Amino acid sequence: MPTISVDKAALFKELGRDYTTEEFDELCFEFGIELDEDTTNSDRPIVDGKQEPPQLKIEIPANRYDLLCFEGISLMLNIFLGRKPLPNYRLVEPAGGELQKIIVKEDTMKIRPLVSGAILRNVTFDKARYESFIALQDKLHQNLARQRTLVAIGTHDLDTLQGPFTYEALPPKDIRFRPLNQTQEMNGEELMAFYDKDKNLGKYLHIIRDSPVYPVIYDSKRTVCSLPPIINGDHSKITLNTKNIFIEITALDKTKVEIVNKMMVTMFSQYTTEPFTIEPVQIVSEHNNETRITPDIAPRTAQAEVSYLNQCCGLELSQQEICDLLKKMAYEATPSASPDLVDVHIPPTRADILHQADIMEDVAIAYGFNKLPRSFPSKSGTVAQPLPINKLSDIVRVEAAMAGWSEVLPLILCSHDENFGWLNRKDDGNTAVKLANPKTQEFQVVRTSLLPGLLKTIRENKHHTVPMKIFEVSDVAFKDLSLERKSRNERHFAAAWYGKTSGFEVVHGLLDRVMSMLKSAFLTGEEGLENPQVNDSHYWIEELDNSTYFPGHAASVHVRIGGKDITIGSFGILHPTVLENYEMKYPVSTLEINIEAFL
């Protein structure tokens, strides 16, 4: 969730009163934003010899782009408090009647096909407004625009430029201009090299770097306005004295480009001489049928069902009461002719409204979540039951603990070596699920065995007295290409002994105990596998030659359930090379079995 800082005194001035921190926190809470911090009593940084005035740091829900700047927060809170009406945003054509144009060249289809634009006339900036204007662009770039990949904004001093504009895509070498705040002209290739190590812009270069053509916006005199999504030209840069602002927005996403346009103009049109007026721009883009006039700030009309709103909120509001509540959330709403409907005009600022469910939520917020009549949903009876594999796991867990073993809970992700090489196991490529983008070596694969976690737990607990007896009952995962998700979990039980002697027989004894609690009888050679006395379920062990274990001191574990023989796991003394890999001083015996056969 984005967090934005606003000047406390300025916001309270806009809201018409002072709030204590607690009062403002309460207001935020009811409205659905979160006061993170009031810096009044903290050490504030000193900027240009002056201490920064107290700030309010406010967390904004990720879909409320209209709250990403001071202007939006103060406006929406004022509307919520009933202090201000929703502004009437209007498009106003220029005096001459002819709109500014952005003419789109077809080559832009190769890299960044969409553009939108708008003009704000006769704006009065001061330092705070100017900074907020820049900050909003930054927040939109970070959030909705996904780090400028989907949408990028360029803003310009219109009086330094001469329309009509063209939006083109040209080979990098053919684009030459002086980037914002630089002293030298450079071409597209040089620009990439120049900003390669730049800590602000470097991270955006990849978006276009390897493309044969770069997107670029020119005015009619071939002045470069911007090289989206990287940087603007210095020529048309905005200053505190800028009066007329040209906004161009390039994008890959048709919906988001218009949302961004609406946010920019609705938030800053209040600073024009005639507040809330916006001059539209004509986009000429015949090749992809995107010729249109932007921005479209007409409210979207929708209808919401009174019965639906009331049912979900548990209220019995009239049409009019609903309309009044919606007004607090910046809608314009009127009772419809049909008694079960209200007509809702969704303002251009509310890009988050998709369905009447969103309108319903706003009714509930305006009413107050904490004032809603509370009830307990009790008209339907349901039957509780555990997941069978969890019930089985609990039996094994409790038996192991009662037998004197301690349960541990290591991580499920581990390194490739921990899962394979360190256990003297080979990766056949068909076993483990591998991660594409782990941040560290610790998380390369989903474990296929519980042993790495047990051994790491012992390694980190060397201060503990010996013997250590630990166990875990949890899932491992395997590749399984026959399934929709190409993998499956398997519930395992594993235990490890660490002590001055090997503990081989102790681990064997734990297996016997758990098996007997699972009603599986032990078969010895004398009884034979065909003994009709041991029906239902039984198990036996066989000597196992396996490089994880010390030769001659390992066994595989087999069960016969319902006439079917299954190998469910193994136990043994770990091979000294395994002990060395895991930095063990003393011998370790382990047991690991798949318990799903007992489901």
Add this chain to the structure above:
Amino acid sequence: MAADLTSLTLDALSKSDEPILSTEVFPSTPSLSVKSALDRLGSRHMVEYETIDKEIVVLTKEGEEIVANGSHEAKVFEAVVAAVEGLKISDLPGIVGKENASIGQGNAFKRGWIKKDKDTLRATTDKIVDETQAQLLNVKQTQNVSDKKTLTDLKRRKLVTIQKVISFKISKGPKYANEFVKEETDLTAEMLQNGSWKTAHFKPYNFKAKGAPTPSGALHPLNKVKQEFRNIFFEMGFEEMPTNRFVETGFWNFDALYVPQQHPARDLQDTFYISDPPTADPPREDPPNDPHVPKRALQSTNAEKKLDYQEYWDNVRQVHENGKYGSIGYRYPWSAEESLRLVLRTHTTSVSTYMLHKLAANPRPARYFSIDRVFRNEAVDATHLAEFHQIEGVIADFGLTLGGLIGFMEVFFAKMGIHQLRFKPAYNPYTEPSMEIFGYHEGLGKWVEIGNSGMFRPEMLEPMGLPKNMQVYGWGLSLERPTMIKYAVSNIRELLGHKVDLNFIETNPAVRLEKE
């Protein structure tokens, strides 16, 4: 040894009518051994004793050296006298040693034994009295320095130190006897058989000590808390969901939950993607006869509808791309390929989605829960791990209200001892309304966020085929956070993973969430 001491003590007392002093009777025995012997006798009222703390002055190694061979200044004096023609200052250290030279020269001047003649030292007297040596000899004999100033001076010169000596003044007790009767430590089977228990003397039990430690296994503290939560769900009629599935598809983890494909949660920065196996299949019917699926306890009278997975897939695409079910949609080109990418589930809500889709075969009131591991590609720190447990609850029913969700949460959290809740509007792509749940924490004296909740969006439910008048509550919280608050654990790595201290696991008390 201790047994010997007890009889030695009794012997010593028998020879004297006066109280005896331990330092005199057992001068070389450590006072701890003496005390344990006296305690054994004392607990049987055979002796009484009082402890005497005394400080004595003892010589340091340097002090002992002076007593044996004279003080530094005496050595310097002797050296000067020995040199007939006077002694060059620079030759002094070579004769008496560096230390003697530097300390002794000054003192010898002070006492007027020697004088300086340019670079030569000459004696001013024939005979001296080595007071320092005499003083230290006295200390050695009396273990005391009567004059405080002298003591401070000697201490400063590191010639003596103070030592604490504990001695005991021992006298006969009311049950004094010359011999220590043999005592039995325990009642044994043999004593029962031969009847010796009737006459035996039993050693008094030490009621101030702990018993013998009992060997014991232990369940993991986090799993104990998990079990408490499971019990709460069971008490409230919830069925446990099959979360034994770490690998999910983009479809079940995100798309089906109406999380748009450009949502930041789907970034490589936040979600673990799978490189091998490379890609999933579109959603399809489960394999038959899965032993993991529980037998349904309550048989429904309604016929089950066959689920159409292709239709579900298409509905999800449409509701993202163009909107459907009264929603205008996110309006972006939806990618099937993105939907088939494999991920480690970032939440167990993917399984809730799977269960709700199954419910569409026969829509009916249902309550589901799960508590299981989820994965986030986060940088690891004191409060974040790449893995943690999510507690998730889902209630599906006809005509549910937001007030009902609030009312339910009050009961749910009251069962874990939290009695004051308030709800903040929030944003979550798959719930609308969304509410963050805050609970008042008595211990911390403030409101803390304890979970997230909401009603699932129609864009998530209607593509499954669930009827429009069925609402579904969903809520979730992490298992680790309330546990950390409860046990004042500040680092999540002390609670989950291989770095957890086994002693913590083994000594952690039983969990009763409803009790503070």
